[in-house]
Amino acid sequence: MMLSMTHMVCAITFTSLLFLVIQMLGSSPYSSRNKNTPFECGFDPKDSARLPFSMRFFLLAVIFLIFDIEVALLFPLILSLKMKMIKSSILTSSLFLIILMLGLIHEWKEGSLSWIK
Amino acid sequence: MMMISTLIKSLTLFLCLALSVGFYTLVERKVLSYAQLRKGPNKAGFLGIPQPLADAMKLFTKETTKIQKSMFILYNISPVLATSIMFITWMLYNTPANQNTIIKLSIMLFIVISSLNVYTIMLSGWASNSKYALLGAIRAVAQTISYEISMALLIMSILLISLNFNMEKTSISQMPTLWMMFILPLIFSAWMITMLAETNRSPFDLAEGESELVSGFNIEYGSGEFALLFIAEYGSILFVTVLTATLMLKGSFNTINLTQMVKIMTLAFTFLWVRATFPRMRYDALMSLTWKTFLTLTICSVTMLITHNNI
Amino acid sequence: MSSYHQDMPPKGGYAPFEYAKQYKPRWIKGKWVFLGFAVYTTIGLQLQKRYYYNYVTLPELENREANIALEPLLLAENNRLFLKQLVKNREDEKKIMKDVPGWVPGTFYGEPVFHQKGVYMKPSREEYYAHTDYDKGYYRHLMERHYH
Numbered sequence: 001m002m003l004s005m006t007h008m009v010c011a012i013t014f015t016s017l018l019f020l021v022i023q024m025l026g027s028s029p030y031s032s033r034n035k036n037t038p039f040e041c042g043f044d045p046k047d048s049a050r051l052p053f054s055m056r057f058f059l060l061a062v063i064f065l066i067f068d069i070e071v072a073l074l075f076p077l078i079l080s081l082k083m084k085m086i087k088s089s090i091l092t093s094s095l096f097l098i099i100l101m102l103g104l105i106h107e108w109k110e111g112s113l114s115w116i117k
Numbered sequence: 118m119m120m121i122s123t124l125i126k127s128l129t130l131f132l133c134l135a136l137s138v139g140f141y142t143l144v145e146r147k148v149l150s151y152a153q154l155r156k157g158p159n160k161a162g163f164l165g166i167p168q169p170l171a172d173a174m175k176l177f178t179k180e181t182t183k184i185q186k187s188m189f190i191l192y193n194i195s196p197v198l199a200t201s202i203m204f205i206t207w208m209l210y211n212t213p214a215n216q217n218t219i220i221k222l223s224i225m226l227f228i229v230i231s232s233l234n235v236y237t238i239m240l241s242g243w244a245s246n247s248k249y250a251l252l253g254a255i256r257a258v259a260q261t262i263s264y265e266i267s268m269a270l271l272i273m274s275i276l277l278i279s280l281n282f283n284m285e286k287t288s289i290s291q292m293p294t295l296w297m298m299f300i301l302p303l304i305f306s307a308w309m310i311t312m313l314a315e316t317n318r319s320p321f322d323l324a325e326g327e328s329e330l331v332s333g334f335n336i337e338y339g340s341g342e343f344a345l346l347f348i349a350e351y352g353s354i355l356f357v358t359v360l361t362a363t364l365m366l367k368g369s370f371n372t373i374n375l376t377q378m379v380k381i382m383t384l385a386f387t388f389l390w391v392r393a394t395f396p397r398m399r400y401d402a403l404m405s406l407t408w409k410t411f412l413t414l415t416i417c418s419v420t421m422l423i424t425h426n427n428i
Numbered sequence: 429m430s431s432y433h434q435d436m437p438p439k440g441g442y443a444p445f446e447y448a449k450q451y452k453p454r455w456i457k458g459k460w461v462f463l464g465f466a467v468y469t470t471i472g473l474q475l476q477k478r479y480y481y482n483y484v485t486l487p488e489l490e491n492r493e494a495n496i497a498l499e500p501l502l503l504a505e506n507n508r509l510f511l512k513q514l515v516k517n518r519e520d521e522k523k524i525m526k527d528v529p530g531w532v533p534g535t536f537y538g539e540p541v542f543h544q545k546g547v548y549m550k551p552s553r554e555e556y557y558a559h560t561d562y563d564k565g566y567y568r569h570l571m572e573r574h575y576h
Contacts, residue, residue: 003123004208004220010127011204012197015345019197022341026181036185038247039336048186049248057259060404064262067412071269075225077423078273082280086427097420104412113408115401278476279484292479300472303465425473426480 253333
């Protein structure tokens with residue numbers, strides 16, 4: 001525990017030091033307007049580039065959230081099988097998986113999985 | 118005392134990782150060039166072998182820029198975060214050189230850490246004030262989170278056979294000749310495709326579709342910050358090959374033996390080979406591949422494998 | 429009369445040409461692929477299951493049995509070490525307090541310290557390790573057993 005924490009802290013510190021070295025080597029006192037503009041094709045961007053994005057991506061994130069929670073709920077199954085709680089765990093998990101599959105089919109039928117309607 | 122030895126081991130691990138990433142890029146350039154019937158980098162030093170060192174020197178001494186209206190802190194944090202997450206992921210692989218961290222639930226921790234990679238992509242795309250970067254980041258995030266579910270279920274269908282969350286025990290519980298790859302060929306192919314998509318590799322590299330979004334989420338990054346993002350990407354690819362070798366090909370932990378190296382290098386070469394061979398997929402095909410094919414496949418396989426060790 | 433001849437189709441018309449894609453005849457049918465896959469996977473999983481039972485489950489069971497069998501022995505050894513240390517503490521106390529008149533080890537001027545109202549009280553951790561070298565590690569596992 002302590003050693004893995006040391007590893008993590010070491011990783012973050014090492015990368016931050018690397019970043020400091022980069023900033024020290026690379027920062028230049030000279031700057032011009034053209035150097036600092038973001039990449040565009042043929043014109044100078046004036047406004048913020050943070051545009052509203054497609055609703056598809058948002059829906060996808062919502063579906064991901066549901067399925068990810070279901071996966072997280074399913075993971076302890078392995079340990080309960082290891083502990084030989086066979087009858088109850090097989091029953092409940094197969095029920096759970098059937099419900100998951102039915103949910104997937106429902107979303108498929110509804111058309112929320114297909115990218116183009 | 119233990120802390121100091123851990124510190125030294127970790128630092129050597131990071132340096133070796135950075136070096137191996139450099140040489141992996143050299144291998145990639147060579148493989149791609151020979152796939153396209155041309156010679157790759159062969160001028161620097163002896164046969165072009167010090168090329169990645171020269172590239173790193175160049176990248177780290179280039180000038181950094183401040184983009185107009187970009188969020189300065191987030192813009193600079195995200196490459197650091199990406200690289201440190203990659204370094205943290207490597208703590209799961211206990212070689213004799215890196216035996217400081219013995220983690221029982223290492224596969225669980227891999228799933229947890231690999232889902233953190235999304236945030237760095239999202240931050241770097243959002244913070245650099247560019248339309249291309251934002252679009253690339255949105256695409257990459259959608260792709261990564263979609264493939265994460267099927268990845269978790271694929272891992273689960275392997276773990277239902279080995280019945281624990283430890284990488285080492287999972288590799289021990291495979292047969293010496295009939296590896297997991299051979300007894301579950303369908304799961305293995307789905308796993309390889311999922312890993313290609315999860316690391317934003319070539320047939321699925323819509324995040325950096327060069328024809329539309331010049332370089333995806335890392336357009337605005339130059340110099341060392343780009344190098345950090347690059348190290349993170351390639352380090353995670355190398356870790357994925359190690360994980361695949363462990364879970365599917367009965368990779369070993371205790372010794373740095375030749376077979377383990379051959380397995381890892383074959384898988385790493387497969388990543389490059391796929392990049393040299395296949396054309397890029399369409400985005401809707403990519404999404405329907407994971408949501409409609411892999412998810413159903415993995416749910417069915419998990420349902421079937423529940424009973425495997427118990428009936 | 430010219431020697432010119434109009435190009436005409438051959439007698440009986442041209443041969444039919446291929447405009448649709450010609451599929452190769454499959455050398456194996458789909459259902460046989462499925463069947464073969466099912467047989468292959470079943471055999472592989474059965475082999476895997478047998479291997480798992482022989483090389484993972486049985487050693488684990490054996491280890492657990494060995495642990496259970498060794499448990500009384502280890503506990504007895506542990507308790508013996510604990511008692512030895514208590515005896516050593518009493519000897520030390522005797523040696524240190526030999527100049528005090530009327531001092532009986534294990535009591536505080538006639539009042540028993542470790543047996544209060546018939547209940548045995550363990551010495552506190554500091555008292556127990558007062559005359560030992562904690563860093564030796566020999567005592568450390570004792571402490572873990574008796575004083576968590």
